Amino acid sequence: MNKKPAFTTICSLFFLVMILSNTATANESMLMEAPIIIDGQTFRTPYIMRDGHLLVPAIFVKNTGAYVDKNEAFHSIVFSRGETKFAIPIGKNYSDDFDRLTGNWIRKPLATSSIEFQGVPFIPLIDVVKKLGMNVQYDANLGRTFITTNFHIKSNVVRKANTKEKLVALTFDDGPEDYYTPQIIDVLKQKNAPATFFVVGRQVQLFPEVMKQIVKEGHGIGNHTWNHPDLRKEWSGKVKEEIRMTQDEMEGVVGRRPHLFRPPFGAITKSDMRLLNDLGMKNMHWSVDTLDWSGLSADEILEIVHRDVSPGGIILQHNFQSNVRMLDGTVEALPRIIDELRAKGYTFVTLQTLLDMEQEE
Structure with a gap:
């Protein structure tokens, strides 16, 4: 007699989890766009919030002047700027940073994991631009993220x-x-x-x-x-x-x-x-x-x-x-x-x- 309520409770919890999961998926399939200001210029990008962190398509980082490539063999995104080079494996919460002095890759933690959504890799924007030597801040009053690249590229x-x-x-x-x-x-x-x-x-x-x-x-x-x-x-x-x-x-x-x-x-x-x-x-x-x-x-x-x-x-x-x-x-x-x-x-x-x-x- 006591097993039926317990079974009912378990089923109810299961369906609640499924509903919440489906809701999250539906929300992510209709991604909102956010304005990101890079060196005074506004760019709009789709984004995903995970664990309180802003994730954007990896290729968006090209707007900062950094090179961005996908390494298919290691299922990772590679970023480089000057002497800085690192890779972020998709679905992981760490980066592999290249040490040019030793020629070794050093693993370092990220605030949250990168993800792949509908075939597009999304990366934690704040972590990436900071690792590239850029300054970033969020203005809560304006609801805007500002990035200063500290990187001059001659206009051609x-x-x-x-x-x-x-x-x-x-x-x-x-x-x-x-x-x-x-x-x-x-x-x-x-x-x-x-x-x-x-x-x-x-x-x-x-x-x-x-x-x-x-x-x-x-x-x-x-x-x-x-x-x-x-x-x-x-x-x-x-x-x-x-x-x-x-x-x-x-x-x-x-x-x-x-x-x-x-x-x-x-x-x-x-x-x-x-x-x-x-x-x-x-x-x-x-x-x-x-x-x-x-x-x-x-x-x-x-x-x-x-x-x-x-x-x-x-x-x-x-x-x-x-x-x-x-x-x-x-x-x-x-x-x-x-x-x-x-x-x-x-x-x-x-x-x-x-x-x-x-x-x-």
Whole structure:
């Protein structure tokens, strides 16, 4: 007679635990976002609270300028900055810190365990940034976490050249391919106007003859990664590999390894900027975004160009493959851009020439 109530109590407790567990899982599947201020700049990130500690996706730390990589063999995340290097095994409450003097890895405790949620590794933010030599504090009144990296990374973003001369550079992203690129090259040849093509490595591999034609016609080239990923979402080692593979492919096809680089979508972290500096590459953005990728008409593209162009300007256009003819406006607008800007006194040059002219001033 006494066993039935006991059994009922045990079942009730079991179901209570299950309910609580399911509630926690549901909450974590709908992650909230928190603003984190790094050197005065605000970044938003999904987060998880565990044992009173803030956990964020490991790759978020790239915003501080540190290199972040995933070691698949040891199922860990590796962070490095200057002489500091350590690994955090996923699911553990410790780090393995590399001692450069002895060449040994030393195990040290963390405030809480790292976790993996929906395939994304989350790490205790405070522990990690402190280990990287950064200052961090939480302002309870503002509800904000502030990080001071104590880490200067030279800005390498070039949006336009610092010149008063009416020089302008036409640039085309995402090729080469065999429909729009040949048309663009023909227009440029007819108008005797040089341009700069930021090429995707896999496209160079697919269309080597078109790539050779770009160089043969005297146009500049730049690196636009191998697969066109959002670099903010890629491990540091993957970013470096995207650049290296494209450099190798260009060298194999046209014998050049350009030092001009343009990140896909113009999206980049402080860590990626640091990597470009380490590789000696210029981070080329633009001052005139024609938005041609969205299928704008030639008239709409021209309106943007005339509105935004200025001496030293860099005009962004595209030459990607499109089954729905998204870039017809680009081809139609190009000869008019050249003629109308020349009528205003502009001279078209490659990006490298534009940079060289800036250095001469």
